[in-house]
Amino acid sequence: MILHLFILEEYKKRIVKIIQYIDANLDADLSLEKIAEISAYSPFHFHRIFKLITGETLQNFIIRKKIEKSAFFLAVKKEMEIKEIYLDLGFSNHSVFSKTFKKHYGLPPSEFRRTAPKAFHKILQTQSKNGQTDTVFSQYICTIENLLNWTAMNLKIEVKEMPEMNLAAVMSLGIANVEHSYNVLIDWAKKKHLFPREEVKMISVYHDSFKVTPPDKVRIHACMLLDEKSEEPTGEVFSESIEAGKFIVGSGEVTLNDFEQCWVSLFLWMNEHNYSTRRTFPFEIYHSNFKEHPEGKMIVDFCIPIQ
Incomplete structure (x- = not known):
């Protein structure tokens, strides 16, 4: 065994x-x-x-990652030409890219970009009356005005420089497996006498976007902030780092049910203030445990790397 x-x-x-x-x-x-x-x-x-x-097979995984990344660029990086996007992701020509993209999302890339509004939308797969799968955009905030009002009441948003962060991490495939990944990480940390400590910070790094990746395939790294790189990872635990740089940081005391709105708010704020993302991954820093709060709230920093 x-x-x-x-x-x-x-x-x-x-x-x-x-x-x-x-x-x-x-x-x-x-x-x-x-x-x-x-x-x-x-x-x-x-x-x-x-x-x-x-x-999933390696080939399916690679194609899915390319198409999901292209969908993200189409929705967020309006300044990028479609040709630039598909060449940057290794597609040989527009025809191959368009056919593959449409197979995944039911729309050609140009129509996807035109339909995706400024506020982020969740992509859902639904069955139409004729049995065909249609891609539909379902707004998870009713109006921009309501979202902005909610943001003002619940999040403090600022742009700031953040230092490099050295992390110990455990990969989770699917949102349902995140708690298990954190349990593995905490067991490792206890053996290293790194947990429990009051100053310990837990961090979730999102290597996929829920907008374009199914929840059961989203890759999340359950992480612990380390003082330095000296701790040697073992087993499922590996080293990861977040580069120093500029970030949009939204801070607030929220419940788990508020997380989606927090991320939508931040990306909307980013677009409204003409910032663009860097090619690295967004993450959450947890400053308290929702299980210890009577209303299930926790203090969280939602962080988007920007140029």
Whole structure:
């Protein structure tokens, strides 16, 4: 049993490394042979392991990541030409990109960009009367005015420089698995005598967007802020860092049900103030535990990296 758990942890560690590589190299050679070489497995062995850990084939994962990233750029980076987007993500031509995009979201890229309003919308897959899957945009805040009023009452928003942060992390595939990932991280931290401590900060880093990725496939890293990089990760725990830079930070005392509105508010605020995102990942910093609050509230910083 111990040997089995060790092997599974080693598999997960290598898969995390590969996923990080794919994220950073979506325009590069991501063939099975190349990825297997990086993972130090045979192509056949790696393909089976990857599907076992992630629930999808390597090729499907790569295509999904490219299309989800292109959807994000289409909705947020209005200044980017569609050609620039698909070439940057490794698509050979517009026809291939458009066909693949439409297969995922039911709309060609140009129509997707035109339909996506300034405020962020959730993409839902619904069955139409004729049995075909239609992509529809469902606003999760009724009006911009209501959202802005809610933001003013619940969030303090500012732009500030933040230092580099060294993290210990555990990957979660799917929102339902985040609590388990934090439990793994805390068990590791207890053995290192890093937890519990009053000054410990937990951080969730979002490597996918809920706007374009199904909740059961969203990749979230459950993280703990470390004083330095000296702690050696083991098992499912790996090192991660957040680069120093400029961030939009929205701070407030909110419930878990408010998180979606907080993120919508921040991205809307970003657009209204003409900021654009950097190519890194948004994250949440938790300053209190909702389980210890009578109304289930927690103090959270919602952070968007900007240029």
